[in-house]
Amino acid sequence: MSIDKRVPSLEDAVRGIADGAVVAISGFGEAGNPTELVHALIEQGAKDLTVVNNNAGTGRMGLAKLLAAGRVRKVICSFPRSAKSVVFQELYKDGKIELEVVPQGTLAERLRAGGAGIGGFYTPTAAGTPLAEGKETRIIDGRDHVLEFPIRADVALIKADKADPFGNLTYRKAARNFAPAMAMAATLTIVQAREVVGLGDIDPEHVVTPSIFVDRIVEVSQPISEAAALLQQVSR
Amino acid sequence: MSIDKRVPSLEDAVRGIADGAVVAISGFGEAGNPTELVHALIEQGAKDLTVVNNNAGTGRMGLAKLLAAGRVRKVICSFPRSAKSVVFQELYKDGKIELEVVPQGTLAERLRAGGAGIGGFYTPTAAGTPLAEGKETRIIDGRDHVLEFPIRADVALIKADKADPFGNLTYRKAARNFAPAMAMAATLTIVQAREVVGLGDIDPEHVVTPSIFVDRIVEVSQPISEAAALLQQVSR
């Protein structure tokens, strides 16, 4: 029996995600969003979710659509405010969604810590600011540090460029962003890959996310580009 | 003026390393040792050094030779004991060298923390063992954790496979080991590369150590293989 983490459909990919799950979703703005997996999650129906993402959805697709469907109880992110984050901002102003704002580097590091078995870490980021309120602090080498705890996710939804059947992944350019840390931090890591290639077709030197962090792979060869869709709107 | 971190010789590469410096040296056993840079450091003459390495030198070359030359005050490592670590073990038994033993994962993580600006981190590794004696502990999620502090180095001596003039690096196979974390953790990162290639010849997706962590590059096209030398001894 050889290892093969491919599943035949998006429906199979998101099977079993529970109500109340913490779901980490890759992407930065519109680059690296696993839009098709998020849409499949909407179909699947899980609710009362906590979503971890750098942003809080833009436009009307992907995460914004998940928010609009009322499935998300809380968002943990660094930057929920942009001209295009209309869905989130409406929900937030109406008090219909919780928000935890985390500095972007602390967000990435907390996810990595969750994946790497670190119980907590001290960082100077946010020391002396409102985002450190209520947090334990400590002076190290004469500098104020804030104690931050790891983020672990029940599920990660990740967009990759190439995947092999074991689950080794590569990404494209700045679409890599939070995906590697989220893949590490989640109990169940689900990947949509633009191309599933054969074992050995990814040079072991070029693997970005090693297979040990990946559980399910579904090929989505022509993913929606949320950014291109937005550009069309702007150009119109 | 375009950026070019190449230096013409090993002598130039190690110029200015001060007595008393903390020197991180890449390599695991015999894979990834920057033997030529270490030999150049012996020539250069810096003494009273603290060396960070996974091991403590094997055979009579490289780090073992630096130890034998009496230049090292202290070694921070995870595994100084092997049949081939004869130089270190003699010095240690004679009380001529200090030793700080750190679990290998904690060593790697402390170096990464040093490079990533983390003030300290909690790990379950070593909790309840002699290596946690005297260290602060904390129970997180019901589990004992040890507080570990970062390691920063004044200098890192690194062996890479390819380098471009900016200092982007790739490695070969398991010779990568501690080099990326050490490159991050050092104020002055000095690289011996098997091949210096042109700008753009390393695909930006395949860069392992980005140029921001690298200060000096010297090409050593046919590095000594300490392991091959040892194998020849064994085969004899």
Add this chain to the structure above:
Amino acid sequence: MTAPLNRDQMAWRVAQDIPGGSYVNLGIGMPEMVSNHLPEDRQIIFHCENGILGMGPVAAMGEEDFDLVTAGKKPVTAIAGAAFFDSADSFAMIRGGHLDIAVLGAFQVSAGGDLANWSTGLAGSTPAVGGAMDLAQGARAVFVITEHTTKDGAPKIIPECSYPLTAAGVVTSVFTDLAVIDIGKNGPVVREMVAGLSFDDLQARTGATLTLSPTCKVLKAPALKATQRHPI
């Protein structure tokens, strides 16, 4: 007569203070304009916190690759010698003190170099910080580029920030439309002022107490027309 710099001239002025060979992060907004005004003979490597080292010019219209965008989500390019990496590694660079300079915008800068640039603290606004705190805390030098006063004429360089802080005691220099001011141990020191402005005039538009550097020069910039921006 006072001749304040326009936005491109301010960006140009910042660019002159970035040494060749530096690794630099440009914040979203006016800081991004700095890359358009670098002296030709200097190579600077631009870092973008979403995972790019060696960011090049903005992508030409029709040649966008939406996997290659700036922190402000604009399509961009990469130079030869670039590297891509993930967010954790990217912020390890920032937080580990590897960036030579971060150029950031500001709502307020205090006399002691505190920076407030992420929140006006107004009730009802959605809080959003992005990488601002990491950049402000992590870079070796923090250059602030900002108009000297708000649109209402209120000073932005003040004794203590009234807005929520981004980071305390981090600002190295402030580049405004009127002056270049270094944050010294004893507070802000005026290094350059535009022609036609007296020190007292400048002080009158500044909340914090200024010191005039004995080597203070005239702040000059060439005539520059506005940079074109990508529509997205």
Add this chain to the structure above:
Amino acid sequence: MTAPLNRDQMAWRVAQDIPGGSYVNLGIGMPEMVSNHLPEDRQIIFHCENGILGMGPVAAMGEEDFDLVTAGKKPVTAIAGAAFFDSADSFAMIRGGHLDIAVLGAFQVSAGGDLANWSTGLAGSTPAVGGAMDLAQGARAVFVITEHTTKDGAPKIIPECSYPLTAAGVVTSVFTDLAVIDIGKNGPVVREMVAGLSFDDLQARTGATLTLSPTCKVLKAPALKATQRHPI
């Protein structure tokens, strides 16, 4: 008559308990022999802490690549679908709970699953831990492979370890030349014993108080000859 397993048979027995699809780290020494005895129908991915996932068989003589070595510094190969990474990432895998199983040697195992395998605590010996503490603490399951007693006949499964600990309460199962023993909530439970050995005989060679599983079976292994080892 008691028929203890030889070392290869012990390794074979461990291999039978590793489910297909597992990610496994094999410690230096006897644990490394486990990879020679996997059932043909199971694919296991071996992790090596110096930065390899998908470690293959030991390199053939004359075909060594000394950039591709095991944690024990032996030249090895990589399978299709392998990945290389640095030490920090490698230990993130280990410490983050991503390894299904670590197979480790032991000096002592306590009734509560404490493991001592890195130091005899003798004065004058050079302390050296390598990745032992990380593996013992981080893997989801820790399989110990060890002779049931020391060469002097002293028990290795004992009420409390007298040697310095590697990690507390981590051992899942112990595979010896005489028995397979699971560490349960109430101490060691004998799951298999070699033929010709009574439970009382086994208890007599064990320091900790054993429980006999009601489903205890005979520990059997095929006749196996010794594995060849690379000379370096």
